[in-house]
């Protein structure tokens with residue numbers, strides 16, 4: 590058997606009995622895909638890992654808490670033999686052979702009648718990689734090939750044209766805080782498929798350099814707005830390009846709906862009858878403090894965090910932020926767009942009861958090569974920000990969480 594290549598096939602297991610022998614790490618790794626396939630899974634094992642046990646508790650599998658016994662495979666379509674007892678595995682293999690049940694064996698691929706491929710998924714396709722012959726089995730190599738194919742399809746370095754026509758329209762893509770690795774897989778794929786990308790100044794600008802030359806990249810800040818507001822001009826540009834049947838990506842920093850005007854764009858597109866897909870992004874509100882070693886919550890320190898915009902000062906009548914109430918909260922305060930107004934903000938928080946000693950950190954250009962963190966207190970932050978020449982974009986964190994990490998000053 591080992592001389593012949595394995596024959597690849599996709600099993601449709603929904604509602605069909607699959608028997609899993611052994612509830613250890615192998616079962617834990619394989620069970621989620623069997624559950625996803627809708628199989629009727631019976632686990633036979635005296636013990637199980639906590640994750641496998643949780644699947645039984647959740648009703649995803651049926652667990653018979655005992656060792657393998659002759660007859661267990663009788664009504665199975667497929668079996669995973671993964672106990673730590675070789676004799677039991679051999680007996681189960683022999684039973685599988687008699688009942689013509691395809692059996693995977695974790696301890697002896699040569700004696701298995703089926704092999705599990707290294708699998709990955711991309712856009713409705715399962716990529717499954719199998720070694721051709723038993724003597725060439727190298728699971729790391731098959732996994733590496735799987736990763737290369739799936740990653741390539743996801744990030745667009747491997748292009749597989751499909752007959753399905755691309756949906757024209759606009760994707761509002763949250764690009765994450767700046768590090769090009771922190772965009773979502775979906776965002777990156779849509780970017781790779783785009784004809785036009787309208788990008789903000791913030792976000793993963795390095796990704797734009799990777800786009801093929803035919804992709805038109807437009808800097809949102811440079812769209813001329815004449816008699817329109819800048820945002821209207823951006824909306825119009827999105828609509829115009831989409832109407833030409835192009836796949837348009839509106840690449841935004843962080844998450845599109847966190848101080849990102851994402852919904853204004855989505856509304857304008859809806860009014861124009863244009864399909865709009867929203868792809869969430871990693872917001873700087875949490876990720877930038879995190880990248881600088883600051884957790885926005887920490888057990889015993891902060892049970893809440895509040896995100897506010899500091900783009901207008903507390904005494905400005907346009908401000909919608911209730912600063913006096915914020916001063917009374919005990920949790921973490923995360924301020925975006927607040928570098929210029931930090932003096933007034935700190936003064937207001939202190940005036941309404943926040944301790945002047947409350948730790949503050951300013952994290953500039955978080956997650957990028959230029960990231961820097963400047964620490965202060967509410968009493969000193971205005972002065973420190975000027976002295977240290979902190980510039981936007983920066984996330985300002987106010988609260989005891991600033992002092993808990995290894996970079997903290999406490």
Ligand SMILES: C[S@@+](CC[C@H](N)C(=O)[O-])C[C@H]1O[C@@H](n2cnc3c(N)ncnc32)[C@H](O)[C@@H]1O
Pocket residue numbers: 766767791792842843844845846847848849871872873874877924925926927952953954955956957981982983984985
């Ligand atoms: C218009 S808001 C957009 C926020 C974005 N939608 C998000 O979810 O992160 C811009 C502000 O986000 C913060 N910001 C975004 N990216 C940042 C980064 N990499 N480092 C520091 N602050 C950042 C700054 O406060 C900046 O002024």
